[in-house]
Amino acid sequence: xxxxxxxxxxxxxxxxxxxxxxxxxxxxxxxxxxxxxxxxxxxxxxxxxxxxxxxxxxxxxxxxxxxxxxxxxxxxxxxxxxxxxxxxxxxxxxxxxxxxxxxxxxxxxxxxxxxxxxxxxxxxxxxxxxxxxxxxxxxxxxxxxxxxxxxxxxxxxxxxxxxxxxxxxxxxxxxxxxxxxxxxxxxxxxxxxxxxxxxxxxxxxxxxxxxxxxxxxxxxxxxxxxxxxxxxxxxxxxxxxxxxxxxxxxxxxxxxxxxxxxxxxxxxxxxxxxxxxxxxxxxxxxxxxxxxxxxxxxxxxxxxxxxxxxxxxxxxxxxxxxxxxxxxxxxxxxxxxxxxxxxxxxxxxxxxxxxxxxxxxxxxxxxxxxxxxxxxxxxxxxxxxxxxxxxxxxxxxxxxxxxxxxxxxxxxxx
Ligand code: GTP
Ligand code: MG
Numbered sequence: 001x002x003x004x005x006x007x008x009x010x011x012x013x014x015x016x017x018x019x020x021x022x023x024x025x026x027x028x029x030x031x032x033x034x035x036x037x038x039x040x041x042x043x044x045x046x047x048x049x050x051x052x053x054x055x056x057x058x059x060x061x062x063x064x065x066x067x068x069x070x071x072x073x074x075x076x077x078x079x080x081x082x083x084x085x086x087x088x089x090x091x092x093x094x095x096x097x098x099x100x101x102x103x104x105x106x107x108x109x110x111x112x113x114x115x116x117x118x119x120x121x122x123x124x125x126x127x128x129x130x131x132x133x134x135x136x137x138x139x140x141x142x143x144x145x146x147x148x149x150x151x152x153x154x155x156x157x158x159x160x161x162x163x164x165x166x167x168x169x170x171x172x173x174x175x176x177x178x179x180x181x182x183x184x185x186x187x188x189x190x191x192x193x194x195x196x197x198x199x200x201x202x203x204x205x206x207x208x209x210x211x212x213x214x215x216x217x218x219x220x221x222x223x224x225x226x227x228x229x230x231x232x233x234x235x236x237x238x239x240x241x242x243x244x245x246x247x248x249x250x251x252x253x254x255x256x257x258x259x260x261x262x263x264x265x266x267x268x269x270x271x272x273x274x275x276x277x278x279x280x281x282x283x284x285x286x287x288x289x290x291x292x293x294x295x296x297x298x299x300x301x302x303x304x305x306x307x308x309x310x311x312x313x314x315x316x317x318x319x320x321x322x323x324x325x326x327x328x329x330x331x332x333x334x335x336x337x338x339x340x341x342x343x344x345x346x347x348x349x350x351x352x353x354x355x356x357x358x359x360x361x362x363x364x365x366x367x368x369x370x371x372x373x374x375x376x377x378x379x380x381x382x383x384x385x386x387x388x389x390x391x392x393x394x395x396x397x398x399x400x401x402x403x404x405x406x407x408x409x410x411x412x413x414x
Pocket of ligand 1: 131132133134135136137138139140231232233234235266267268269270
């Protein structure tokens with residue numbers, strides 16, 4: 001009868017969420033997120049599968065419990081289809097996937113999946129906060145920043161970085177702190193998606209407002225998972241139920257109403273619910289399986305930039321892939337710069353920055369626009385070559401456009 005959430009079942013059974021989802025996939029059970037609920041029957045099936053796996057010494061956890069010495073190739077060949085057939089009959093896809101290779105390799109599923117991908121490490125989620133005016137976006141970020149970011153001694157060049165990193169019990173989370181919907185509009189307009197998850201803040205005393213709907217539309221267009229934070233629940237006039245009903249009318253059905261939308265009541269004033277919100281962010285990120293290779297060639301996106309009268313151009317760059325080092329040459333559009341100094345979001349000077357790290361970079365000669373992609377070049381010569389090629393491409397397409405216009409005018413003139 002009773003339903004159970006995927007992540008709490010995973011916790012109870014002592015397996016990670018990824019494993020749980022793998023089993024559900026094997027069973028052909030559909031779900032939207034790790035916070036989706038599953039039926040009791042399915043729970044029983046999962047328990048059986050795990051028990052059988054433990055007994056057969058199949059995957060990860062079980063393999064460690066009873067380490068079957070890796071059989072050589074012949075053993076695998078000898079120990080055969082018959083087994084596989086039985087196992088398959090007893091327990092569906094999951095068993096089939098894990099049986100033949102299981103004994104040969106310690107973590108069969110992983111090995112069976114694309115091995116190259118599995119080697120790419122996880123990265124922290126990048127979260128953006130959107131919502132109607134005065135619903136408490138800044139206050140919520142301030143609360144998270146105050147409680148989760150240890151301030152470092154300022155390195156001298158930063159006042160404000162448009163993104164910050166929070167350390168939580170569930171790992172690092174990166175928040176984009178641009179006012180309004182800039183992170184979605186300006187940045188997305190240039191074809192870059194920086195955010196992995198969108199938090200829609202809705203004040204419990206005001207419910208859905210025009211900009212809330214706009215924010216929801218942005219998140220939907222960007223296809224990023226959404227989490228709703230119902231803020232200001234400390235107020236006596238707070239009415240979280242009304243917010244949920246209003247959301248339902250937009251076809252966004254909160255989980256408690258049988259839907260898939262994660263809704264977390266919070267107060268940026270008292271801090272109530274903020275831990276839960278961070279936990280939901282981590283769960284969502286886990287499901288998204290976000291990865292980036294710190295050893296890959298660097299690429300990133302400009303979050304914002306400004307000109308400081310003393311320091312010069314300060315640009316906030318989100319590292320998306322690879323690692324950025326002081327001294328690297330960066331190419332943005334048709335400009336380039338050499339990183340003279342880098343500051344992390346807590347104001348500390350750093351020498352290098354890996355994936356999902358927002359950094360303030362000093363070294364551009366002109367302020368790059370938000371949403372521009374950034375690449376690195378080996379040296380100044382290479383950087384100049386890249387921008388030279390870009391400039392000539394641009395001229396070519398401008399000329400082509402000009403020619404098209406002329407022909408069109410000629411045609412009209414005829
Ligand atoms: P804009 O940046 O103008 O769109 O607003 P915002 O969404 O960033 O809202 P902001 O954080 O500036 O908060 C607006 C007002 O609501 C401020 O007066 C806050 O003190 C108040 N506020 C924010 N969160 C809470 C909360 O959880 N409880 C209460 N009681 N007040 C809150
Ligand atoms: Mg604000």
